[in-house]
Amino acid sequence: xxILRFNRxxxxxxxxxxxxxxxxxxxxxxxxxxxxxxMKEDDQDAMKARISSGLRRHSYGNTSYRRxxxxxxxxxxxxxxxxxxxxxxxxxTNYLPRLAKFLETGGN
Numbered sequence: 001x002x003i004l005r006f007n008r009x010x011x012x013x014x015x016x017x018x019x020x021x022x023x024x025x026x027x028x029x030x031x032x033x034x035x036x037x038x039m040k041e042d043d044q045d046a047m048k049a050r051i052s053s054g055l056r057r058h059s060y061g062n063t064s065y066r067r068x069x070x071x072x073x074x075x076x077x078x079x080x081x082x083x084x085x086x087x088x089x090x091x092x093t094n095y096l097p098r099l100a101k102f103l104e105t106g107g108n
Contacts, residue, residue: 039049 035049035053038046039053040046
C-alpha cells in the first residue's frame, strides 16, 4: 500500500541556463547599428527615432546648454515673482485705505 504524504509537496523544477559566452560590447554595437539603420529609413518610426535621439543628445550630451536653459528659466521666474510683488504692492497702497474706510463706515 502506498504511503500518503499530505504535508510534503514536490519541489518545483528550476531551469538554470548559463550562457557560455556573452560579449556586451558586441551586443551594444549591434544595437547601435540597428538604430542607425532604422534612422536612415523614411518611415514614421525612423522619424520618431531621429527626434528622440536628438532630444536625448541635447539633454545628456551638452551640459552647458542645459545649464543655460536652467539659468534663463530661473531669471524669468524671478522676474515674474518681482512683477507680481510690485503689482500687489501698488494694489495694496491704492485700494487698502479705501477698503479700510469702507469697512469703518459700515458699507455706507
